[in-house]
Amino acid sequence: MLEATPLSEGWVLRHGEAALPAVVPGCVHTDLMAAGVIPDPFLGRNETEVAWVGRREWTYETDLRAGSGHEQSDLVFEGLDTIAEVLVDGRLLGRTRNMHRSYRFDVTGLQGRLSVRFVSAYAEAEAVRGRVGERPAAYAEPYQYLRKMACSFGWDWGPTLVTAGLWRPVRLEQWSTARIARVRPLVTVEGGEGVVELHVEVERTRVEAPLTVEATVGGVRARAEIDGTAGVVRLRVPDVRLWWPRGYGEQPLYDVELTLRHGGDALDVWRRRVGFRTVGLDTSADAHGTGFTLVVNGERLFARGVNWIPDDVFPSRITRARYRERLRQAAGAGVDLVRVWGGGIYEGEDFYDACDELGLLVWQDFPFACAAYPEEQSLRGEVEAEARENVVRLMPHPSLVVWNGNNENLWGFRDWGWEEQLGGDSWGEGYYLGVLPRVVAELDPTRVYTTGSPWSGSWAHHPNDPAHGTHHSWEVWNRTDYGDYRLQVPRFVAEFGWQAPPAYATLRRALPGEELAADSPGMLHHQKADDGNGKLERGLARHFALPEGDFDRWHYLTQVNQARAVAAGIEHWRSHWPVCAGTVVWQLNDCWPVTSWAAIDGDGREKPLYHELRRLYADRLLTVQVREQGLVLAVVNQAGEAWTGAVRLRRMSVEGAVAGEAAVRFEVGPRGVAEVRVPRELVPQGPKEFLVADADADGLRALHFPVPDREVPYPRPEFDVVVAPGAVTVTAHTLVRDLLLQADRLQPEARADRGLVTLLPGERVTIGVRGWETPDPAAARSALYCLEPTP
Template structure:
């Protein structure tokens, strides 16, 4: 039996090198971070507000010491270990003045035998963190500089890369005991890892690793429901594989394809140690077959092809210990409500918490997991190589049980960077990480988790003979759109799978009001600019706005126009890519979430508020979708049932007069798309099949002045706003957070023809005059800008 005692109480924090807090000692929270401890003590301002990020750079240059005392009573012939689930990052651990170990990896756990250093009674435990930034700079000096996309050499240390800044994230170089820390006691043997590998035919291979102190015989028992298998371990054996055959079982499916059946599982050791978890029976394949159009990139779950409707996931907070199960459930709910079926855990962040993957299992959200390499060349020499191996084995062992996890990816844009970003001249003969992606990591996956696909990098064109970001082969990233071109350029692409694409837009108005206090508010004010990290971001937003909006006056108009531009980009890209199914087999939008309040590609901002682009994402990821091309309407059916009905196509002048009205039969097979040719004549096109409809507004024509009747009334839980159009209205949206900071609206980006009505439900705990929701800067439309 393993007895675990968490050491989360009584910690204090002080600086170990000259700092702005002097020799002051402050209470520390474990799990936690230096920044949040100093904030709780009132010693620093909120790093997320105004320009405080830059003012707090000294924290990342300082060494910090955590210390606590705890009581211990010796207990017989027992192994006693200090178990550290997460140390951020360069740590020296001391117990009663004896150095136990030094560590330098945020992404792995550690356990140390501490029996010899323990005392009966009071014990003092300290963890001293050397500046991760100083350590990275020293490693760069020792190993040689290698290219990266940052001001700091994040590629020289195994730490959350975006702590060093990103094109959406601040430079907040953290330190602390960021995951649980505990004393564990055990005798004879303990379960070190359990990796259940299942298939859809009801078979399970349960790989059990055991750590032992002696050679006595051991017995391992695995149970799933009424099924039980046991295995005897010979003296010295470090593990076993238990094979179970359950026969006909209920399968685990992603959302939209079936139930998320999970089977409780228990693995026990004769010493009394027990592992408990849940398993799902399913198979996953990644098809990369050559065809007449290039090379496909299609996920198949339980034999059925799945169109990926994904979003990229970054750490939801710069201080990830603050992201608990409740916050994850909120964020996952926002993803599910938008029709998302996959989260890609991006390689510049972290291996997420156990809660993250368990919730994905429960809700049917597929997970694509990057190994933690992003946009840089990485040394393959020691000490980094050993750390990479250890953390990868740690991650695969921990996550292999989760049916939601369907792919391991070697890293983000590193191979692409080597080919296209001028790295080869900078590197010369120095290593850059390719050995990790093509040798080290695939071997670890093949050994520990052979049932899941592995790809060396994203983007990935399948063959080394092809450019790594060829849209016709494998998965691609599309970034010339936004960086250099308007979102209409998405229509020029016919990709097989898009793993990254997106468009920048500011956060919700209430978020701007709380975090960015320029006086008066200004689109490119000093504090606003401190919260846009995109390269040349202000000018890119201005250029992209000028391509679509002619009547932007003042901050409120700029804010609405920039948000609307982002929403239009999301709709245009996803609608087009989905219309190419099955040639295109998936999209992963950059990005779902933010880690702080910032102008970025996220559809949910850093305080968890929905941006207009979220409503565009939801409409674009609807199970049944209509998209309009100049000469055709494409009906996309991502359900298991045939979609049959009447397709109505109307052409309307912008003054509301109807020019043409055609009704055509429509039949769309399950999981497919059907293209219906239509008259390419100009004007506003409105296509509908029952309640599903789409609008295509003519390019370059001014919209009429918005004319409508609107009422607002208080109801249980919030307010109801009803709008009846007297003119054509485009993208009618209620920005309720401008009235109530907690306001959430059930719909947005609604287009109406004269005489049509829309009802908006506002959920809020605030009470105010309902008429405030009808103000011209709250009830918005594109008509105000074009």
């Protein structure tokens, strides 16, 4: 039987004449931090002090003892970042050029000092640029010239920390006769039966040895002979239980085990879990343009999505527990689709395992983002090799439903001046329209491939045409107001978002000793977007009076504005289902403490946006929308059952008086939307009035203020606060708009169970708080924020 021995102990990192202890998996930065050689680059402006690390060459070393008793010994690297030579006692085993691939070297009979020498990624990128010529990109760093996580070179939310190291596990595999080299599982559903077709490839030491494979799944067994180095085992599982996205059904998973045998001897075993479901994408033309609707098990979905970036700029630090915590947070917010963005990585198995279990659909970008990528060799060969490996590696996961060719590169070619700059040079089109769809069609025809995001389906339309395919809505954040989200109904919104700073406790940890201000040195360093603070200020000014010199107020209002902006888009687009078939918020998470578009900050704390997503992505949603015929209440029902009931409509003054009231009935079918016209006499008039819509039986509420907040004469908020273990109860005596308990101000570890809430006079809310060891009413009141009268 094949024996696998982890090689995680005894590594050292060569730093000049010194040999520092090294952690494998890990990277140079984390090892240097552990040794006290460099400071934590996430704190203050330390990022700039450690920039030299990415421009150095580094060597990792340990002793290799392959042992005996087997015919072959292989040294297996699951991930090397990125340009490296692998040697044993100075003998070259091979060179690597791709962070996104694994590598295997024959070390049979070898003993001695194992060395992995990393060349600076900058040096390699510059060398490639010298050979193939200049290629334009959205950022100045040379990430497009090598197969490495692009965002390690910095992004508009990320630091420039160019890593090197053994970022995934290393092991020694020893075996005899044969081993399983690759299993490609095609998992489908036919007539109520689950079908598993296992395409097996083996590597041999003895060509003449007869080999068989035996497989089991769901109590079904099958056997096949290996003809040379390949074979196929087919299994049919009767009465299979379907795997569904969360909110649509359960997520049953089936264990698959495949054993390679020589006679009665088991030589190797492959184990995975699979789920049975069908996946499709409806891109048919209609009266509105060209659709983009995911279909799972025949069910058409409105995708409630978030974009995912690497959860740490040092991805070797992301543990199984951390993946699960972050993805549980996503599921807890009502998310059912996670898009793994193309400037990052193919995530580790733990990520996809968690998505399988939680019912989170995965849209996986191939790692190309915001740049023209050369197609010359050896880059072209590396792209195909990594695609082949990762498509097969991730095939068992039922959560993975979409392969996407790139992020914004087709748009960049058309709109960002690339076509003229390139002058006919290669830029990646051959990957997105040639190599990648061919690889997916050949290896995994059970899944959807889409050329890029955004992409309209063909060059006949602009790549970011909202009427065709996927759309990225960034003009609103960059240039206008979030109310402009309501001007379009894209077919599928794959990116949109609004910035806000991280939680207060996150800032205090990341900027120790700094007097916080919107433009203090540390705050500006942890704001990577082009004119990011300017856009925040202009976005605030359209809705609120700017709080001069009051950081706490600025911090609160920017977080309110982020939640309001995202709500404006999602409410509008959900109300237009099925024309619009999905929204994917930019972004779920952060890779360090930073002002960004994230709902969960770099320390894992939920911003108000996170809690707002729980409302926006719930199966049932009430929203007041402006239509040509006037004001309507859109009743959105994504549940599998019909929804009938009554909504209480009240036209109210900000002082709390009810100027008009009515009850309206509604009925909306499963996965549907209904509109109820608001009676003319209940439409609020002027800045002092607003509309309240309550579905009391369901505990849902929608509000409509006809003017921006800066024009609303809010009363000075008055409320009582009562504190009990694990709870803060607020009772309003006036209108209290967008009340927020910033629990991390009570204690850094404290978390509240809800975000922004608006209370009418006499209403009460209890906010659950965990992690607050010494409840105190005065402290609770000081951590409560809400809108106040405009000065």
